[in-house]
Every structure is written in structure tokens, then in C-alpha cells.
Amino acid sequence: MENRVKNLEEKAIDLRKTILTMIHEAGSGHPGGSLSAADYVTALYYDEMNIDPSNPKLRERDRFILSKGHACPVLYSVLALKGYFDYDKIYTLRKLGSILQGHPDMNKVPGVDMTSGSLGQGLSCGVGMAIGLKYDNNAARVFVALGDGEIQEGQIWEAAETAAKYKLNNLIAIVDNNGIQNDGFTKDIMPLGNIAGKWQAFGWFVIECDGHDMKDILRAFNEMKSVKEQPVCILANTVKGKGVSFMANVPSWHGVAPNKEEFAKAIEELKGGI
Amino acid sequence: MSGESTRQAFGDVIIDIAAENEKIFVIDCDIGKSMKTVGFSQKYPERHINVGIAEQNAAGVAAGLATLGKIPIVSTYAVFGSMRMLEQIRTSACYAELNVKVFCSHGGLTPANDGPTHQAIEDFGIYRTIPNMTVIMPADYESCKALIKEAINMDGPVYMRFTRDAMPFYYSNGEPFEIGKGKVLKEGTDLTIIANGDMVHEALKAVAILEAENISVELIDMHTIKPIDEALILKTLSKTKKIITVEDHNVINGLGSAVADIVAQSPIGIMRKIGLNDRFGESGPYHDLLKKFKMDFSEIVSVAKELI
Structure with missing residues (x-):
């Protein structure tokens, strides 16, 4: 277990470096929410999900929907590092002709299971996939990463009630609870109240974890496997901009790229581990 | 009926x-x-x-x-x-x-x-x-x-x-349809009426009246608005040079606009659009609404006569 955790922690550092490199190179993008998602995305792709990078369309694969699509550097990074496409493509993010659009395009990027970017839509797509997989007797699961700000969208709760009605225990929503949205802190823009209580009230089984403690993330993933007749919400308590001291918990790092000096400083920090 | x-x-x-x-x-x-x-x-x-x-x-x-x-x-x-x-x-x-x-x-x-x-x-x-x-x-x-x-x-x-x-009921069971290909219900030489949906039935009534007055009308059921049947529009235009579109929709951006996009690129042709004239409807019997909003067969007949 110790080695497993240590290995994943190292992978998460690689992910963060790749995230910052591609956003810096692009000159625009969303570092804050990409960094807050880096640890659970690492755990999913390197440990939890049944996937085959050489066969992105594998019928039995677990699906991942990045409903908070603006955080796509985290997804592109893990796909590049896992070998879904040539790593050097990360330098083309947001550039003309690139497969790496500003938000994920399932028809351009091998390994992207759903096009996303308009907040609030991904969980419904996950519900459709989960219903279809059950119909096909396919044991694959569907993971949907949601921003905490994103769950202000009403469609999320429409999807939540449908998932509960159809007892979709093959659907797992991960709420990236970093407390920050575009315009500021969620508590100031639109307070979310008792997030765990809301999901429970909608009929979901809620597991809370420290979204940056790899051991706790693995514990949450392990616990979700025992849930029989409910969709699972993993409430991952995270820090926006996690891993880079001057980005951590600073709302202005939601959607700007680091300049040359900031980038160098961030990479230097990451080399020392987080 | x-x-x-x-x-x-x-x-x-x-x-x-x-x-x-x-x-x-x-x-x-x-x-x-x-x-x-x-x-x-x-x-x-x-x-x-x-x-x-x-x-x-x-x-x-x-x-x-x-x-x-x-x-x-x-x-x-x-x-x-x-x-x-x-x-x-x-x-x-x-x-x-x-x-x-x-x-x-x-x-x-x-x-x-x-x-x-x-x-x-x-x-x-x-x-x-x-x-x-x-x-x-x-x-x-x-x-x-x-x-x-x-x-x-x-x-x-x-x-x-x-x-x-x-x-x-108009079509028979077994009648073939192709998406993107309009159906010529009647050939004619004086003008063309392009309708779709429920308005095909108003157009049919108008055609009967116009034909009785010796006006030769070509009638097209343009069931597919997108992709619009460009070839058919250009073909009928070369024959009649006049098109009236009829739709149960705002006259802005619907069937008429789709047809106008093609006519605009043609060196010949004039057209008129019949539909809801950029306003909301109201409650009432269907045919009364069509009449009130100048979308029924009598409106088609009068626009056709103006165009001839």
C-alpha cells in the first residue's frame, strides 16, 4: 500500500507539471481547477479505472466525463502521460488545428469519453451512459467530475434524481469541492450549503474524502464498491491551485496562464514535491 | 375530415x-x-x-x-x-x-x-x-x-x-421519402408553392382554387428544411421564376428563409413568404388562427394572384 500510494503521488506531480506546462505554452487556460483535480484523476487513471490506452474505445472500459470541462488540462495531461496520444501534443493546447481544444472534444482526443465544457451537462450524459451500460449488461462504470460551483446548475439536480430513480450504482459523481468559482469564493457567489446533505437528500450514497490525500482517495474508491443500489457521490475536499503555493486558494488563478517567471517558480516548487 | x-x-x-x-x-x-x-x-x-x-x-x-x-x-x-x-x-x-x-x-x-x-x-x-x-x-x-x-x-x-x-391523410402507405429531397406534388409553370408540415394541406386547397382559374401551380412538399433541397429549388425556379413559401412558423428563419437563402444566389426569381408574421399566436380553433394570422389557403391564393 505504501508503494502504491507513493507511486501515485509521484504521478500526480508529473500531472501537475504537465498541466502547468501546457497552460503556460497556450498562454490561456484554467490552472486552478486542473490542479485541484490532479490527485483523484491520477488515482482514477493509474489505479482505479479499467482502461486500455492502446484501445481507447474498449467496450468494457470505465468511462470518465470531465463535466467541469474547463479543467481539461488535467485530463489531457493524464491521457498524454498514459500514452493515449503523443506527449508532445500538450504543446498544441488551444492552438489552431490542435486536437486539444479549449474544452474537451470526444471526436478529436483519443480517450475523451464525452465532449464537455458547458457546465451542468456532464452528469446527465453520465446517467445516459450508466443506463445504457446496465441495459447491455456491461459492468463498466461511469465517473463524472463536477466542479462545486458547477452544481449550482439546475440540470445537475435533474440528473441526480434520475440517477437515484434508476438505482445507478455504476455512476460515480466526484464533486471537486475547492470552494472557488470564476467570480470568487462559492460562499460569496452562491453558497452551496450542505453539499453532502443535498446529494443524500437526492438519494445518493455520499463518501467524503480529502481530495489531496492519495490514501484517503483510495479509501473512498474502495468504499464505493460496496454500494449496491444507489449512485455514489464522492465529495472530494480540495484546494484550488493545489501544489503551487501562490496559486493555492486564490480565485484569480481560476482562468489565467502563468507567465514565464510564475511558470518557472511553479515548476521549481513541484520538483520539491508537494 | x-x-x-x-x-x-x-x-x-x-x-x-x-x-x-x-x-x-x-x-x-x-x-x-x-x-x-x-x-x-x-x-x-x-x-x-x-x-x-x-x-x-x-x-x-x-x-x-x-x-x-x-x-x-x-x-x-x-x-x-x-x-x-x-x-x-x-x-x-x-x-x-x-x-x-x-x-x-x-x-x-x-x-x-x-x-x-x-x-x-x-x-x-x-x-x-x-x-x-x-x-x-x-x-x-x-x-x-x-x-x-x-x-x-x-x-x-x-x-x-x-x-x-x-x-x-394525403400520402399512401409505401410512398418513398428521402431526407433532404422535396416532393413535387404537382407540376406547374406559372408559379411554385413550397410548403411543409400542416401547411401542405392549406397549399393543396389553394392550388385547387388557382388551377380552377387556369393558373398553373407547381407544388412542393419541402418536408426537410435542413439540408434544404437546393437542386429542386433551382429547378423549379428556372421553370416558374416565382416562389411562395408557406409554413406554420415565424416568417423569420424558417422554411421561407431557407428557400430564400437559395433564391438569393440565383440570378433569377422572386419570392414571397407566408407564415406567422413575427408575432405570437393565441388560443383558438386551429383554422381560425390560420385565417386570423393570414396563413390559410385564401391568403395563399391572394398572394399568388398578386405575384402572377
Whole structure:
């Protein structure tokens, strides 16, 4: 277990470096929410999900929907590092002709299971996939990463009630609870109240974890496997901009790229581990 | 009048199609009875999803099912199918190139008594603006069944609009239809009337009156608005040089505008558009509404005479 955790922690550092490199190179993008998602995305792709990078369309694969699509550097990074496409493509993010659009395009990027970017839509797509997989007797699961700000969208709760009605225990929503949205802190823009209580009230089984403690993330993933007749919400308590001291918990790092000096400083920090 | 609503054609044909095609799913939004999908839901409960009054979610669920190779049909009223769930269909289905069908009843003024909240008069324009979308309105029961079969056989998102109220039977069972190819119902030389959906029936009445007065009319059922049948429009234009479009929709951005896009590129031709003149409808009997808003056969006749 110790080695497993240590290995994943190292992978998460690689992910963060790749995230910052591609956003810096692009000159625009969303570092804050990409960094807050880096640890659970690492755990999913390197440990939890049944996937085959050489066969992105594998019928039995677990699906991942990045409903908070603006955080796509985290997804592109893990796909590049896992070998879904040539790593050097990360330098083309947001550039003309690139497969790496500003938000994920399932028809351009091998390994992207759903096009996303308009907040609030991904969980419904996950519900459709989960219903279809059950119909096909396919044991694959569907993971949907949601921003905490994103769950202000009403469609999320429409999807939540449908998932509960159809007892979709093959659907797992991960709420990236970093407390920050575009315009500021969620508590100031639109307070979310008792997030765990809301999901429970909608009929979901809620597991809370420290979204940056790899051991706790693995514990949450392990616990979700025992849930029989409910969709699972993993409430991952995270820090926006996690891993880079001057980005951590600073709302202005939601959607700007680091300049040359900031980038160098961030990479230097990451080399020392987080 | 002997006839049937095209929403009934949807409810009837989808049971037949589902028997042969296991990929078909229907997603209802609490108006299954009105959408005539109850038969489907009883025969294929495992392929029927009712998300309740939650149209945006219905669109997303359909997109998710389509990623697995299913053929999901979102079933609701045209007002909700074109506006409440618009962005979900635009981004999660059309941009994502997923095989989602949006089949909607209550097109135009056909939910006559329900009033403006339920009369979709913008949907053609909305959906024909979105890349990758196909937009269709069948005229009657049999053509609706045939076009639904074509839409299911086609890979890609389709928006199809049905009538709430009954329309006269016109086509026979077995009449072939091709998406994107208008049907010439009658050849003529003096002018062309291009209609679709319920307005084909008003056009037929107008043609009978005009023909009795020795005006030779070419009549086209342009069931597919997008892709519009450019070749047929140019062909009829070269013959008659005059086109009147007739649609149960705002005159802005619907069938008339789609035809005008082609006429604008032609060196010859003039045209007039008949439809709802950029205003909301109201509650009332269907034919009274058509008359009040200058969309019925008598309006077609008078515009035709002005054009000759």
C-alpha cells in the first residue's frame, strides 16, 4: 500500500507539471481547477479505472466525463502521460488545428469519453451512459467530475434524481469541492450549503474524502464498491491551485496562464514535491 | 375530415421500428400520453426512460446513451425540445456528433387551444442554425411514419416536428421519402408553392382554387428544411421564376428563409413568404388562427394572384 500510494503521488506531480506546462505554452487556460483535480484523476487513471490506452474505445472500459470541462488540462495531461496520444501534443493546447481544444472534444482526443465544457451537462450524459451500460449488461462504470460551483446548475439536480430513480450504482459523481468559482469564493457567489446533505437528500450514497490525500482517495474508491443500489457521490475536499503555493486558494488563478517567471517558480516548487 | 395527427404516427411507427431495432430508446419528459409513446413504454419498458419534467436532463441522457451506439429519441413538445433543452442538444449532441433524435409534437399553431406558451413558432429557425442538425416536418400520417424510418436509419442528430391536431391523410402507405429531397406534388409553370408540415394541406386547397382559374401551380412538399433541397429549388425556379413559401412558423428563419437563402444566389426569381408574421399566436380553433394570422389557403391564393 505504501508503494502504491507513493507511486501515485509521484504521478500526480508529473500531472501537475504537465498541466502547468501546457497552460503556460497556450498562454490561456484554467490552472486552478486542473490542479485541484490532479490527485483523484491520477488515482482514477493509474489505479482505479479499467482502461486500455492502446484501445481507447474498449467496450468494457470505465468511462470518465470531465463535466467541469474547463479543467481539461488535467485530463489531457493524464491521457498524454498514459500514452493515449503523443506527449508532445500538450504543446498544441488551444492552438489552431490542435486536437486539444479549449474544452474537451470526444471526436478529436483519443480517450475523451464525452465532449464537455458547458457546465451542468456532464452528469446527465453520465446517467445516459450508466443506463445504457446496465441495459447491455456491461459492468463498466461511469465517473463524472463536477466542479462545486458547477452544481449550482439546475440540470445537475435533474440528473441526480434520475440517477437515484434508476438505482445507478455504476455512476460515480466526484464533486471537486475547492470552494472557488470564476467570480470568487462559492460562499460569496452562491453558497452551496450542505453539499453532502443535498446529494443524500437526492438519494445518493455520499463518501467524503480529502481530495489531496492519495490514501484517503483510495479509501473512498474502495468504499464505493460496496454500494449496491444507489449512485455514489464522492465529495472530494480540495484546494484550488493545489501544489503551487501562490496559486493555492486564490480565485484569480481560476482562468489565467502563468507567465514565464510564475511558470518557472511553479515548476521549481513541484520538483520539491508537494 | 379523415385524418390523424403526426404525433400519432410517431407513437405508432416507433413500436414497429423498435421491434426490429434494439438500439431504439425513448426518453419522455412526463408527457408520454400526449406524445403517444405509452404503447412503446408498455411494450419496451427497459428501453423507455421517463425523466419527469426535466427536459435539459433528457437531452443529456440521450447524448450519453448515444455514446454507446444506442439511438435515443427525446420526446417532448417542440417549445421545450427546441428551447428548454437547446444548448444541451447543441453542445452534447450536435457538436459531439452524437446520434440523438429530438422528436417533438405541438409544432406551430397546431396546439391551437393551448395558446402561445405551447405553440412552437421559432424551432425551425433555432435548429437550422446549428451545425450537424437535420430539420424535418412531415405533412401527414404516412409521410411522418416514412420520414421517421429514414431519420432512424440516418446517423446524426435530427429534429422532427409533429402536429398536435389531426391533419388530413394525403400520402399512401409505401410512398418513398428521402431526407433532404422535396416532393413535387404537382407540376406547374406559372408559379411554385413550397410548403411543409400542416401547411401542405392549406397549399393543396389553394392550388385547387388557382388551377380552377387556369393558373398553373407547381407544388412542393419541402418536408426537410435542413439540408434544404437546393437542386429542386433551382429547378423549379428556372421553370416558374416565382416562389411562395408557406409554413406554420415565424416568417423569420424558417422554411421561407431557407428557400430564400437559395433564391438569393440565383440570378433569377422572386419570392414571397407566408407564415406567422413575427408575432405570437393565441388560443383558438386551429383554422381560425390560420385565417386570423393570414396563413390559410385564401391568403395563399391572394398572394399568388398578386405575384402572377
